[in-house]
Amino acid sequence: MKPPSFAYARPGTVAEAAGLLAQGDGAVLLAGGQSLMPMLNLRLAAPDTVIDINGIAGLADVRRDDGRLRIGAMARQAALMRTPAVGEALPLLALALPHIGHPQTRSRGTIGGSLCHADPAAELALVAVAADAVLTLLSSAGTRTVPARAFFLHAMETVRAADEILTEITFPASRPGARCAFRELARRHGDFAIAAVAAEWSPEGLTIAVGGLEATPRVCAHLSRELAGRPFEQAAVVRLIDEELAQTEPLEDGVIGPDYRLQLARVLLNDCLAEVLPP
Amino acid sequence: MKLTCTVNGLRIEATAEPRLLLVDFLRHQLRLTATHVGCEIGVCGACTVIVDDEPVRSCLMLAVQADGCRIETAESLAAGGELSPMQASLHAHHGLQCGFCTPGILMTLEALARSGQLPGDEDGVRHVLGGHVCRCTGYQHIVDAVLAQAR
Structure with missing residues (x-):
């Protein structure tokens, strides 16, 4: 399909864009357009005004x-x-x-x-x-x-x-000596991730987070806390991942069930931890 | 709305309704029909053109956003009637059948080749082609054509 009709504005400054936004409802911001444009083409979005912020200098530094x-x-x-x-x-x-x-x-x-x-x-x-x-x-x-x-x-x-x-x-900025891992699984490269995991380890601490599993990305606070300063030990990692995932509410989108999402999260968390934790 | 852009080296002054997609502007107003309309949601890659040296989905850009831009479509490739090296390679390796996806693929490859980002290994080529859907070839012949050209 084609987008519905809308008014189009291309402000040159952030202040001008904010002024246009403040004028009322029914306006949307157009950034790179890789999500909004499909929604317009599918008519899932029907804004009165599209405010294109691609012409604002200094917003990409x-x-x-x-x-x-x-x-x-x-x-x-x-x-x-x-x-x-x-x-x-x-x-x-x-x-x-x-x-x-x-x-x-x-x-x-x-x-x-x-x-x-x-x-x-x-x-x-x-x-x-x-x-x-x-x-x-x-x-x-x-x-x-x-x-x-x-x-x-x-x-x-x-x-x-x-x-x-x-x-x-x-x-x-990443801490000196940090080790990072990012893994995701999608049906094809470039598709939406069914589950994705980001991890960063340094001598000062560990942060591991999972996306795709729930409605918003989750910082795995329990895992990050328990495994900071410890080497990778398979049995303990498996137990802690299960404890972390027991607290989650996995998405159900009608195609990918919560059990499969959980299983993928389990595998990706384990793989990322194996990659960043000291042996 | 008025817009001024360069398309395949020619300066274009035109008017377009804000909701007009760049791909429809190219096809219907400029009659440049090499660029194809596939899914209209940015997934299939058939409408890929080069905008200011980057490969871009022209179904995910408004024509009015092209104001001030330099646009290149597949019509620019065989200027003078001679196939570009990548077109010749696709021809030689049977890298197309129906040809619907080909103009988009060519513009992606052209943009990457020009900026020195065309991968020389099969995984890299398949990653790049991941942004294009081809239902005829099974991709192998396209991969062969790109690898032959990259080497």
Whole structure:
């Protein structure tokens, strides 16, 4: 199908975009368009106004800043793959990027668009949560920051208000000596992940998170706490993974049942832990 | 809305309704029908064109977003009637049957080859082709054609 009719605006500044958003309901932001455009074409979305933020300068910058990496919300996934600072400061993000769609969608798809779309299977949401990123939201009323771990409310639902624009995502840089792993399983490469796992180990601690399994990415707090500072020991890892997964509410989408999703999460968690924990 | 862009080296000034997709602008307004419409949800890859040197789904871009952009379609490849090296390789390896997916595949390969990102190994080629659906060839002959060209 073709998109329904809408008014189109292409603001040149974030303030202008925020002003347009503040004018009322029925407006949506168009970032990379790799999720919104299919929804328009399928007429699952019928906005009064599409506010195209691709013309705003400075919204795609990547900057290193005092042990952090600040990524503009409009940074394209393909551009991030080519940015050396991403691989250096955030190896976990660098590992996740090639799993997102295909070269032909990563060329347009943005980090901010993916986070705001909040698909439960999204790789970028999982990495933002695992790496404890902080999101900057701007509206005509001002700016606020929200930790990624508090940003996702439910599938396709975030704390971003209708008049807010996500402008920047700030990641703490990976610790020195960190080991990262990212694994996902999808029916075909580029499809939505049935389950995905991101893990980062360093001598100071362990963070492991799972996406696709539930409505929002989950930081496996129990696993991360219990396994920090310990070597990989198969029996203990299996027991702790089962304890962690016992607390989850796996998605049921009519195609992939909760048991299969759980089993995949179990395997991927185990594989990632085997990869990052000391032997 | 007015838009100005470059398509296959030609400067185009046109008007388009905001909801018009780039692929439909190319096909219906400019009559460049090499770019095909498949799924219209960005999955099949038939509508892939090059926008400012990147391979892009033209069903996931509005025509008005192409304002100020440089667009290339498969019509640009055999300029002068001579097949491009990748077109010739697909021909030589029987890398197409019905040809519906071929223009999109060619534009992806062209963009990657130009930026030095065309993989030289089979896994890499299959990863790139993962963004295109072909129902005829089973992909093997396309992979052969790309590998022959990459080497």
